[in-house]
Every structure is written in structure tokens, then in C-alpha cells.
Amino acid sequence: MLKSLFNWRVLLNILLAIVVFVGLVWLTFRWLEYHTKHGQETPVPNVVNKSVYDAVKILEDTxxxxxxxxxxxxPKYRPFQVLKMSPSAGSRVKDGRAIQLRVNPRTWxxxxxxxxINKYSGLAFQRINQVGLKIGDTIFEPSIQKDAILRVLFKGNAVKPGTLIPRFSTIDVVVGSGPMRNISIPNVVGLTVKEARGVIARSMFEVGLVEHEDGSKDESDIIYYQDPASGDVRDQGMQMDLWASKKTPAELNAKIEQLNSIYRMKVDTSLPPVRYEEVHNYPAPQEVAPVVPVPVHKTEPVKTEPKPAATKPAASTVEKPKPSTSSTGNANTGSNNKSATTNTPQQPAQKPKAKKVVVE
Incomplete structure (x- = not known):
């Protein structure tokens, strides 16, 4: 076993395998150095605070x-000014490395x-301010939608919601000021239904019931009756009912008379006009009979002078008239004076007004 391991052929194969492995590793690193340009680094130039056009030219030259x-x-920086760069200035990077530039845009x-649209103006103004827009002129226009936003204007042109405009731009709003009063009703008899709709819309009214004689909905039918009648006055936004037919109004006199009996109230001018008087809630003042002043006789204060002892106190002193020269006159005068003195307490109304009575 060991003899076969140390055979020269086996050793030769192992040696050749080692040489091939080392050669492949060396070639790989050489290829990486060439491909990645190992050891060839370029310093990053400083392009912060420069315009983006100058920064791009500098990087391309490098x-x-x-x-x-x-x-x-x-707004503190110029438009298209480079605010930040990555990697930072002075760093060493490979040739062709992409440098990221953060640039200040031209505007917001x-x-x-x-x-x-159709929202209450108070809430609408808050919403417009929240998105960063400013409100310029507030234009009031007659409309049944009082205090509601009717249109939004940008540079004099109406814009739809969702339109993109620069931030902090100034927009104008059209707000409804309430309906107009006493507008004259236009005459649409003889026009087609389509034409009548346009006239009614321009007169700031709305189309109500449209009844076609044949039951169709043809917009080319001719209007032969309208309610309210032309010339009447109504408030803005009121509805106008229309009756249309393919026939002309002259051919529908019977139908028009029937509609007049329903929608046109006849006023009897032969009756006297009704007078309305204002009735007060508080009661009318009662008449007080005039007070007749009663004549009051002024009496002089009583004099308390000492009386002589021999003189008898008299109850009253009446001034006597002067005696006449004739005897008959004297007798009559005496009798009259006596009766006057006697009847004074019982008949005070017969006293002469010119006489003065002194009570002691």
C-alpha cells in the first residue's frame, strides 16, 4: 500500500495537480487586477455648491x-445647486465609479x-392652506349654493381638482353669494326642448318637468306651454316646467286653454281692493272725560278783632243796596232785604255773585 503511494507516477500526478492549481489562482488574481484596475484609484473632486452643469462636466473630465x-x-440655495455628494469629496474610487449628487430643484x-368644489368656504380655505397654496381673490357670484366654492381659478383660468401647480402658488376662488331675487322668466314657447334648456340655464333657472305629448323624450320637440309664464319674476334656481309636442303651439289651442285653467289664476278686478289695517297687540287707550273745573269761592281769613261788649255778634253781614228816594221803593227794599237775610242759609245759589260774605 505504501509502496504504491510513493510510486513516482503518483507523485508526478500530485505535483502536476499542484502546479495547475497554483497557476489557475495566479491567473485569476491577475485577471481581477486587470478588470478591477487594482491600485488605480481616482480622487473624488469637490463639486458641492456648484451648479449641476459644472459638476457633471468636472466628473466627466475626471x-x-x-x-x-x-x-x-x-429657497436658501440657488436652483440646481449641488447640496450633497456621495462618496464625499477627497475619497479615492475606481475609474467609472458613479457619484451621487443631491441637487436643489428649480422651485417647489x-x-x-x-x-x-361645492364645499363650505370656511373648510375649503383650511384645506387649501394645508396643501401649501395661497388664496388670492374671493369672487362672489349669485348661486343657490350660498357660501360654497363654485370654481377654482389659477392665473384666470378654471382648473379642476387634482391639477398639479407649483407649491405656494396663489389661486382665486369663486364663492356663491346666494340666489338672485326677482328674475324675469324667459319665454321659451316655440323653441325646441334642447334650445329651451340652454335659455333656461343662461337665465339662472332650472328645468323641472318636461312632458312630451306623445310620451317620447325627443329633444327636438317644440315647447307649446311653460309654467311659470314668461314675464313673471322668480328667484334664481327655481324650476320651469315645460310641455312639448311635435305640433306647433297654434295647433294645440285646446290643450293650452286646459293648462291655463290649471296653472293660470284669474284675478277678478271688479271686486273692491281689500284694505289691510295693522292691529296692535296692546289695548287702545281709553278716552277720559274731560274734568270740568268747579268754581271755588275764595274766602278771606277770619279776623279775630275784639268785639265791644254792648254790640251783639252778627252771624253774617250782607251789604245792603242803597235806598231809593220814593217811599214805595223804601218799603219794598226793606221787605226784600229782610227776606234775603232770612233765606240765605236755605238758598245759597240765589246769592248775588258780586256780594262778598265775611264770616267772623
Whole structure:
């Protein structure tokens, strides 16, 4: 066994195998050195803060490749300025190695306009500010959708939700200000249904019921009746009902009269106009009878002078009229004075108003 192992032929085969293995390993490393350019390294030039055009030219002249990637826009740097590079400047790399460049973009990345159509303006403004857009002019337009966003304008043109525009751009919004009042109803009798729809839309009304005489839905049918009638006034957004037929309105007089009896209210002008008076909630003030002033006789204060002892106090003193020259007059005067003195307490209304009574 050992003799066969140390046979010269066996030893020769082992030696040849070792030589072949070593030769293959040497050739492999030589090929790798040639293919990978072992020992041939190139220093990476510094292209930070340079424009991307200058950086690319420098790398190409050095024999290096490049890959450009944009970063988030930063207004502190110039557009297309190189902000960062990898590997860093001064590193040694093989020829043809790709150097990654981070470049400041020309402007902000575009953002999509949010879907705020028909939304309440207060919430819509918050959503627009959140995506990084600014609101310029707020244009109010008559609409039944009060305080709702009707359109979004960018540079004067209407844009749809989802349109990409630069960030921090200024957009204008059209907001509904409420319906217009007292708009005259247009006359669409004699027009086709398609033409009537356009006229009604331009007059800021809506199409309501459209009844075709033959039951079809042909847009070329002619309108022979409408409600409300032309010339009436309505608010914006009110519906207009239409009756259409393939016949002309002159051929449908009976049908028109029937519709007039239903939709046209006749006013009897022979009756007197009704007067409406405002009724107050509070009761009307009661009339107070005027107070008749009662004449009050002013009496003088009572005088308390000492009376003579021989004089009898009198209850009242009445000023007597002067006696007449005739005897008959004297007698009558005396009797009249006596009766007046006697009847004074019982008949105060017969006192002469010119007399003055002093009570002591």
C-alpha cells in the first residue's frame, strides 16, 4: 500500500495537480487586477455648491460617472445647486465609479389642487392652506349654493381638482353669494326642448318637468306651454316646467286653454281692493272725560278783632243796596232785604255773585 503511494507516477500526478492549481489562482488574481484596475484609484473632486452643469462636466473630465437626484426645494440655495455628494469629496474610487449628487430643484415640488368644489368656504380655505397654496381673490357670484366654492381659478383660468401647480402658488376662488331675487322668466314657447334648456340655464333657472305629448323624450320637440309664464319674476334656481309636442303651439289651442285653467289664476278686478289695517297687540287707550273745573269761592281769613261788649255778634253781614228816594221803593227794599237775610242759609245759589260774605 505504501509502496504504491510513493510510486513516482503518483507523485508526478500530485505535483502536476499542484502546479495547475497554483497557476489557475495566479491567473485569476491577475485577471481581477486587470478588470478591477487594482491600485488605480481616482480622487473624488469637490463639486458641492456648484451648479449641476459644472459638476457633471468636472466628473466627466475626471473619468467618473454620476447620478443626479433632486432634494426638497430650499429657497436658501440657488436652483440646481449641488447640496450633497456621495462618496464625499477627497475619497479615492475606481475609474467609472458613479457619484451621487443631491441637487436643489428649480422651485417647489408641484401640489395637487384639493377637491373643494361645492364645499363650505370656511373648510375649503383650511384645506387649501394645508396643501401649501395661497388664496388670492374671493369672487362672489349669485348661486343657490350660498357660501360654497363654485370654481377654482389659477392665473384666470378654471382648473379642476387634482391639477398639479407649483407649491405656494396663489389661486382665486369663486364663492356663491346666494340666489338672485326677482328674475324675469324667459319665454321659451316655440323653441325646441334642447334650445329651451340652454335659455333656461343662461337665465339662472332650472328645468323641472318636461312632458312630451306623445310620451317620447325627443329633444327636438317644440315647447307649446311653460309654467311659470314668461314675464313673471322668480328667484334664481327655481324650476320651469315645460310641455312639448311635435305640433306647433297654434295647433294645440285646446290643450293650452286646459293648462291655463290649471296653472293660470284669474284675478277678478271688479271686486273692491281689500284694505289691510295693522292691529296692535296692546289695548287702545281709553278716552277720559274731560274734568270740568268747579268754581271755588275764595274766602278771606277770619279776623279775630275784639268785639265791644254792648254790640251783639252778627252771624253774617250782607251789604245792603242803597235806598231809593220814593217811599214805595223804601218799603219794598226793606221787605226784600229782610227776606234775603232770612233765606240765605236755605238758598245759597240765589246769592248775588258780586256780594262778598265775611264770616267772623
Amino acid at each position: 473619468g467618473l460617472d454620476y447620478e443626479v437626484d433632486s432634494a426638497t426645494y430650499d 415640488a408641484p401640489v395637487a389642487i384639493p377637491d373643494v
